[in-house]
Structure formats: C-alpha cells, structure tokens
Amino acid sequence: FFRAMGDRHQITLIGFGQRPTVLVDYTGDPGRLQNGLSRVFAQGGSGAYLMEGIIEAAQGLRRRESPRRVMIVIASESGELSNRYSRDVVSEVRDSELVLDAFVITGKPGVTRANEPGATRGDRTAFPALPDQNAGERAAALDEATRMTGGRHEHLATSTVLGTRLRELAAEFNNQYRVIYDGRSALVPPSSIEVQTTRPDIR
Numbered sequence: 001f002f003r004a005m006g007d008r009h010q011i012t013l014i015g016f017g018q019r020p021t022v023l024v025d026y027t028g029d030p031g032r033l034q035n036g037l038s039r040v041f042a043q044g045g046s047g048a049y050l051m052e053g054i055i056e057a058a059q060g061l062r063r064r065e066s067p068r069r070v071m072i073v074i075a076s077e078s079g080e081l082s083n084r085y086s087r088d089v090v091s092e093v094r095d096s097e098l099v100l101d102a103f104v105i106t107g108k109p110g111v112t113r114a115n116e117p118g119a120t121r122g123d124r125t126a127f128p129a130l131p132d133q134n135a136g137e138r139a140a141a142l143d144e145a146t147r148m149t150g151g152r153h154e155h156l157a158t159s160t161v162l163g164t165r166l167r168e169l170a171a172e173f174n175n176q177y178r179v180i181y182d183g184r185s186a187l188v189p190p191s192s193i194e195v196q197t198t199r200p201d202i203r
Contacts, residue, residue, distance in 0.1 A: 001167065001169070002033040002034050003030055005173065007029065007030060008028070008174075010027065010066070011024075011026065011027065011033055012024060012026045012027075012057075012060075013033055013037070014056075015040060016052070017042070017043045017046050017049075018043055018049065020049055020052050020053035020056050023036045023039045024036035026064070047078070047079050047080070047081040048078050048080055049080075049081050049082045050138055051080060051082030051089055051134075051138055052084065054071065055089060057071055058071065058093055058095070058096040059092060061098055067178065069096060069097060069099070070099045070173065072101045072166075073100065073102040073103065073104075075103075075104050076105045076106075077104055077105065078135070079132060079135055080134040085137055086141035089141035089145060090141060090144050093148070093149060094148060098149065099149045099150060099151045100146050100149050101151040101153075102145075102152070102154070104153075105162070106156065106157070107158070152169075179195075
C-alpha cells in the first residue's frame, strides 16, 4: 500500500494494541513507512484500543490542513478495551470530515449487512458473534462510520486478501479528482446540482 501510494501523500502509521501509539508520524516517504511496519506485531497479554485510536487519529487529522482526509482501519476480530460508545467514534469521524475504510480479519468472508442492498440502519445480523459489549460497540462504530463517509467495511476470511484490497484502495486514492463548480451569480441560487457521467464504471 505504501509503495502504491508513492510520495504524493502525507501518511501516518498508528498501532492500537495497548494504548494508541504513533509508529510513524506523518511523512511522504514510503521507505520510512515500510520501516515502521517492523514495529507492528502481536502483543501478548494486551488488548485492542481501536475506538480510542480512531478518536485520537480523527482529532489529529482535524488539526491538519488537508484537502482530503482518509483513515484506514485494519483489525482482527478481538476484544475491545476502549471504554467508548459507538456514537463517540461516529461523532469524531463526522466532525473530522474524513472517509473511513475498515478491514476486519475474521476468518469469515463477507461484508456487513449495512453495505448490502435494502439494509436498514439497525440491521447488523451479519456481524460475527462478539464476546462483549465493547466489541459490539466497535462493530457498530465501524458499520455506521464507514456507511456515513462512503467508505468500505469488509470482513476478510484471511489476511492474505488484505494486500489486494489495499492495492485497490491505493488505486482509488491516486485516481480521485476534486471538481469545483463556479456557477453564475443569481438572485436565487439553485437548490441542488446534479452531476452525471456516461461511463458505467464511474460514480
């Protein structure tokens, strides 16, 4: 992912096994980010503080001037030690105006029910069984925050699929454009603007 993103972006790497820790501060150097991966490892006797990590990273992003803010969560299905509610996470993500993408390695393939056609906001029956309330709050937070920001939320059967997903994500990031429309001055401005494309593979 870091190689695919190149040096055009400022990226930080944050771990959340135990308290959220900045492993590599914001940098445009893919080499530094790759070296930082050596600090990502399982920590026995610890637990995940993903909810805290998302909140702190979102607050940090809000303080940075950036035309686009994106957060990618990579987690395994595990207990959650953050004493936070899903609404805390969703509120911070919304206020930071970022796009949240989440990949959860569960051993069970699929996407959350929230991303399926016809799903209702409260329908979370596709989540695997979770051991405690904190983990349930984490699942709800990822579900709502990814839906709200237009990101993806996927359950991966194995970590080997992760590389493909991240390369796809990098390709999306590197091929997004901001279009600014400057309409004519009018006494009554239009209430909405509709944008269309003739290509079926573009949205």
